[in-house]
Amino acid sequence: MRAVVVMYDTLSRRFLPPYGNDWVHAPNFQRLADRATVFDNCYAGSMPCMPARRELHTGRHNFLHRSWGQLEPFDDSVPEMLDRAGMHTHLVTDHKHYWDDHSATYHPRFSTYEFIRGQQGDRWIGDVAALRGGTGTGADDAEARRHQRTSTQDKVNRREMPTEDKHHQTQVFDRGLEFISRNAGEDGWFLQIETFDPHEPFFTYDDYRDLYPRMADGTAANAMLYNPVSQSPEEVQDIRRQYAALLSQCDKSLGRVLDAFDEHDLWADTMLIICTDHGFLLGEHGWWGKSVQPWYDEAIHTPLLIWDPAGGAAGAGQHRDSLVQTIDIAPTLLAHFGLAPTPDMQGRPLQSTVVDDRPVHDGALFGAFGTHVNVTDGRYVYMRGTPDPANSPLFEYTLSPVRIGPRMYEDLRHAELVPPLPFTKGAPVLKIPAQARFPFIYGMNPAVFGTLLFDLETDPDQQHPLVDDEVELRMAELLVRLMRESDAQADQFERVGLPAQGPVGPEHLLARAQHEVAVATTLAPGEYAARLGLNTPIRDLLADPAAAQVLRRHLPDVRPNPFSPIQHAVLATGEVTMDVLPALAADLADLEKAAV
Secondary structure, eight states: OOOEEEESOOOGGGGGGGTOSSSSSHHHHHHTTTEEEEEEEEEOEEEHHHHHHHHHHHHHHHHHTOOOOOOOOOOOOOOHHHTTOEEEEEEEEEEEEGGGGTTTSSSSSSSSSEOOSTTTTTTTOOHHHHHTTSSSSSSSSSSHHHHHHHHHHHHHHHHOSSGGGGSHHHHHHHHHHHHHEEEEEOOOEEEEEEEOOTTOOOOHHHHHHHOOOOOSSSOGGGGOOOSOSSSOOOHHHHHHHHHHHHHHHHHHHHHHHHHHHHHHHHHHEEEEEEEEEEOOSSGGGGBBESSSSOOOOOHHEEEEEEEOOOTHHHTTTTEEESSSSSGGHHHHHHHTOOOOOOOOOOOOOOOHHHHHOOOOEEEEEEETSOOOOOEESEEEEEOOOOOSTOOOOOOEEEOOOOOOOSHHHHHHHHHHHEEEOTTSSSOOOEEEETTTTOHHHHOOOGGGGGOEEETTOOTTOOOOOOOOOHHHHHHHHHHHHHHTTTTHHHHHHHHTOOOOOOOOOGGGGHHHHHHHHHHHHHHOGGGGGGGTTTTSHHHHHHHSSSHHHHHHOOTTOOOOOOOOOHHHHHHHHHHHOOOGGGHHHHHHHHHHHHHH
8 A cells, every 4th residue: 555645835725726716727636636535624723834744643633732843752653653564654845844943853753754955945055145135134023034034045045946947846746756656666655745835935937927917016925924914906916826826836746746646557556645734815804824813714724635546436526525624634544554543643534534425523623822722613613712811821731842933941941840641641741831922933812803703604704703602602612622622731721711621601602792803803805905904004004194193092102113003913012902903993994984
C-alpha cells in the first residue's frame, strides 16, 4: 500500500472549481474532483500553520492547550508510526517554519525529508547591503518592521528564481515526482508533497498572471499585512486575481502529480489526499489574512479531496456532505496501511464516508489558542467569546516551551509543573501563563468581536450575527461536550464563561449580551470602501474635521497612526477598547451617510 498527500498552505475552497468557482483557472482540481471524492463540509481545527500540522500528525485538537509550537514529546505522529511499522515516509516541502526552533520537531518524524529554500521571506540569501537597506527602522512598530524585513528578504530571494523552473513550488513538485518515479515499483511508502503556496505574497509568473485582468500599476500583494482593508474595491479585486494566478500555478503542479498517477498506474493501490491547513480572507469581512480576526468561513471551511483505491469506485466524482475535519486525515492514513488509531486520536477514518457519506462527527471544533472557541454542526457556527475583556485566565500546557515570536523566558518565570493531562502519557507538563499581548502569536482578543452566532443556511457570508437563545444553548452544549472530549482544562472553561462540569444553562449564554459589539465589528463585504469607519486609519480620521471631532469625543487621547480603531482593539494596544467600538461605529456611519 502507498499514499500521497499533496498539501497546500492557505488554499481557499471558494476559489476552486469543484466548490463552485467559475472564474479561476484550475482545471486539474476539477480533473481530480471528477475521479476522487470531494468533501463539502471539511473544517480545519487548530490554527494556524503549525497547530494545523500538529493535528495532521496526531489526529487530535491542540489549540485548547497550546499556541504555535513543536510536536510534544508525548505526541503520536502518524509518519513516525508508519515508519515504525515498516513503511518509508518522505517529506518534501518549502514550508520555512519546519526549520524554525519553534517548529523543528515535525520533519524528523519522517524517514527522509527534503527542504526547498526561498519561500516567503525565508532567511536564505545573505545579501548584506540589500538586507540592511530594508530593515524597516522607520516603520511604526516592531510588528511592521518584522514584516518589512521579511518583505525585503523575499525580494532578495526572488532574484534567484527568474524562471518557473527555479521557483520553490516547482522544485518541491520536481522532488516529489522524483520520489514517485524512483519508488513506483516499491510497496509500503507514504509521500507528503507540501508547498507553502498559495500563501501570500502570491509570487508567480506572467504565464499565470496573464490568465486574469490586471491593474496597470499592479497592486503589491506582498505589502499586505493582516489588516482591515484600506484599498479601493479595484485594488482588492486585483489582489484576489494575484492570489488566483498563484493558485493556477498550484493547479499546474497538481496536474503533474495526476499525470504521474496515470503514468505509473498508482490509482490501483495508492491513496491520494489533497488538503490544506486553512483558507484566507481576501477582503471579505473587511479584512486581509487570518488569525487577527474571527475564523470566518472563508478561512476555516477548507477543501478536501480524497482518492481511496479501496472504495474509490463508489466515491468517484461524488460530493460528500458529512462533517469532517483535519484531525480525520491521520486515522484515514493509518487505516489505509492497516494500522489502528491511538487511543488519544479524536479523528475518525474516512473510508466509509468516501463510500456512502457515513457521518463521523456531529460537531466540528476549531480555533486558535486564546481566541474564540468555535463549533459548527454544519449549519450553525457558534464563536464563543469571553465575558471578561481581559481574556483570562489563559495558560499553555507543554513540555516544549517554545513558540513563534518572542521567546517564553518571561512567562517561564511563572511556570509550574502540574500533574499529567489525559493525553500526555503519564508525563507532567509545564503550566505557563499566556498573556494575550502578542496578537500575531495568540491571535486577537475575542472580546473585541464578541460572541458570534451565524446560520450558514440563510447567511452563508456570515454578515448577520444572530440572537437566538434556543439555538445558542444547543450550540453551547455541543461546544462544551467537544471541549470536554478534548480534555480542555478548567481555566479554558472559565475564560469563555462555560461550565467545566454540569449542564449548560441560560445563564451561560453571551450572544444577546454581546450583540451590540458583534454587529459593530461585523464588516460587510464592501465596507472597506467606506471613507469613514472602524477600519479607517486613525490618521485619516483625524485628517477629516468632522471625523476628528467624533473620534476625539470617543477617544480623546488617541494619537495619529496608520492603524484603524478596530485594529487597535485587536492588537490590544490599550488606546482603543472594545466597549468604545459600537458607539464610534454608529457615529462614523452617520457621518458617512451625511456625506452621500
